Amino acid sequence: MSELVYEVRSRFETPALRERYLRWLREGHVQAVIRGGAIEGEVRIEPDGAVVSRYRFASAAAFAAYESGAAVALRAEGRALFSEGVAMERAVTERVMGLSRAPLEVVPVACLRDNYAYLLVDRDAREAVVVDPSEAAPVETALDELGLVPTQIWCTHHHFDHVGGNEAFVRAYPDLVVLGSRHDLEAARIPGQTRGLVDGDEVLFGARSFRAMAIPGHTLGALAFVGEGVAFTGDTLFSGGCGRVFEGTMSMMQGSLRRLASLPAGTRIFSGHEYTVRNLEFAAEVEPESAAIRARLETVRRLRAEDRPSVGAPLADELATNPFLRADEPAVRAFAARRGEAREPDDVFARVREAKDVF
Ligand code: ZN
Ligand code: FE
16 A cells, blocks of 8 residues: 655744644654554654644545544644644645535624624634624624634724724633734734734635735725635625725725725625615615616615625625726716716725715
8 A cells, every 4th residue: 555645834823832832742742643543754843933744644544534533632732722733734734635624604793783703613623713803792602602712813904893802802812813914913903913914915724725915995904804715804895885994095995995806706705894785775876777786785685684694795796786896887987977076987986985975
């Protein structure tokens, strides 16, 4: 039987996490395997701090045993931290081996008056990323109900209604990784933030890879987290609308929306607020002839009447109904022109945004 060899490069979000992992290595926990016998292998530390593990398995079955068994053994040591270490190994392993995995789950959690926090769920590891915890209590309840431990917080921007729960979570889980933009890290305005991201940075959740996208306008540090067919857009792109322009300029916001609009049309959009009905009522004023807007408004009103979230629709729906992504449409241009200077797409966007501000 031919031998199966693979190499794993693990990077750790924080030095503390790496230190803990190295200690476990020294103490021999990493060699532990529940089923399938001991694994042969070596572990070395690269100068850049990465941990490189090289393992040999007699068969794919032995590898599978390691995958499940090691996770159990390692997790017994120190749950959140070590499982994170394992998740990082898996991330690389998966790329090498092409293993199958459960579909991604996104669970909206209603917070405050009309905010959404989101849980990004890994059922196998029983772990979750919390996106924009507006407040701790409802998010904790949702985590408990699903039996999940949070390992990361991702913040789209620093506004209180998106980070209000950070402190309580960091207190409860001191090793939590808290991500936001580098801009917000330098301004020290996201509580507990551990890493500052710039446009294009990769963010891992277990085997899943996401990308930070800089989308300034609503705030200068605004970020989207994009990957695996979903995008968390904070207060920049809403279902049927967009956020107010507080720190940036109109053309900055327009550019950010254009970037989001160029994602694959199937990307599901998860935004920071439940504003969809009001947004589409406005959209219907901008484009009174649009059957797409009327149909979507009806669908969303029905969802809301049943107290169900309207978020998570594909980008294609936004492209068809969201006036802030439709500055090239004659009806939108005409609406803007009735309100002032509207020759360029940037002007069209600005006029529509101004009209929405007083809607
Ligand atoms: Zn905001
Ligand atoms: Fe907000």
